[in-house]
Amino acid sequence: EIVLTQSPGTLxxxxxxxxxxxxxASQSVSSNYLGWYQQKPxxxxxxxxxGASNRAPGIPxxxxxxxxxxxxxxxxxxxxxxxxxxYYCQQYGSSPLYTFGxxxxxxxx
Amino acid sequence: QVQLVESGGGVVQPGRSLRxxxxxxxxxxxxxxxxxxxxxxxxxxxxxxxxxNDGSNKYYADSVKGRFTISRDNSKNTLYLQLNGxxxxxxxxxxxxxxxxxxxxxxxxxxxxxxxxxVSS
Numbered sequence: 001e002i003v004l005t006q007s008p009g010t011l012x013x014x015x016x017x018x019x020x021x022x023x024x025a026s027q028s029v030s031s032n033y034l035g036w037y038q039q040k041p042x043x044x045x046x047x048x049x050x051g052a053s054n055r056a057p058g059i060p061x062x063x064x065x066x067x068x069x070x071x072x073x074x075x076x077x078x079x080x081x082x083x084x085x086x087y088y089c090q091q092y093g094s095s096p097l098y099t100f101g102x103x104x105x106x107x108x109x
Numbered sequence: 110q111v112q113l114v115e116s117g118g119g120v121v122q123p124g125r126s127l128r129x130x131x132x133x134x135x136x137x138x139x140x141x142x143x144x145x146x147x148x149x150x151x152x153x154x155x156x157x158x159x160x161x162n163d164g165s166n167k168y169y170a171d172s173v174k175g176r177f178t179i180s181r182d183n184s185k186n187t188l189y190l191q192l193n194g195x196x197x198x199x200x201x202x203x204x205x206x207x208x209x210x211x212x213x214x215x216x217x218x219x220x221x222x223x224x225x226x227x228v229s230s
Contacts, residue, residue, distance in 0.1 A: 035216035037154075044204055044220035045154060050213050088154055092215035097168045098144070098156035 002027050002093050004101035012109040019076040021104045023089035028069045033092040036065055036074045039103075040085045048087075049074065076106075084108050111135040111219050113205045118224030121195055129224055131188040131205030139163070139183035141209055144217065145190050147201035157203070158190065173199075195228045202226075 003026040013019055023034075031052035037045040047056045049065035052072055062077040076083055089101040117129040133143070145157040158179040159168045167179050178191040188205055202225050206217035 033215045037217075039154075044206075044222055045217070046220075047213070047216055047218040050216045050218070054212070056213070056218055090154075090216065096156060096170050097159055098146075100154040100156065103153045 001096060002029060002091060002099055004089050004091060004099055006087075006089060006101035006104045008104060009102075010105045010107060012107050013079055014109050015079050015081055017079050019074075019079055019083070019106055021074040021076075021087055021106070023067075023072040023074070023101050025070045025072070025091060029072075029091045029093070031068050034065075034067075034072055035090045037088045037090065038083075038085045039088065045088065079106075081108070111209060113207070113219060113221035115203060115205050115221045115224035118203065118226045120227045120229060122230050123196060123228055125195055127192045127195065127226060129190040129192065129203055129226070131190075131221055133186045133188065133205075136209055138181075138186040141207055143181065143188050143205065143207040145179060145188075146204045146206050146217070146220075147199075148204070148223075149198070149201045152201075155201075160188070192226065195226075197228050200226060200228045 005024045007022045034052040036049040039045040048059050048063050053065045064075045067073050084106050086103045086105050088103050091099050112134045114132045121127050142161050144159045147157050148154050160179045164181050176194045180189045202223040204223045205221040207219050209219050
């Protein structure tokens, strides 16, 4: 079973700063199978990145995904007020079929 | 416009059963696998179950295997989740979610708003 560990648990930044979120897998994950989501309170998650580095339709270019193997990152280049939320990474595998990380809360400093 | 609308949640006693539904519209429902994902109050996301487009293949998280059953009725564009032997730890918002583009086979680009299941005596 592949476990995804996200760090940090909470990230406190000012608007306009750069955010770097980490997702580490316990075993190698195909880049094709790695996604990132944003979730705001009371809302369903929203897909940001698929295939580790591809932005989903309508996602601003300040969101960038990268990495390979066991280490993946989500970078938000210049934080906007609406970016403060919880972020999850997710992978597709064999058993279990899908796994989510525990989440990183991005909060306004 | 793609829509996934869950229903069927509520308060149920431990050990009892519940059936959730997800009504789909705006896309070719029978062409896509579809999934249930849950989120306990204040917690993260957890995949629950998946079903292939024709219903022939079903997959479950270990935590629900043997208690929950996923199914679909493509003639009604509806996904189901039968929850049996409910436990307090099954309390969560249950989302219906799917990857509905050719490039989103392994992620979920559409989600419903969720339905809350509360297991309590």
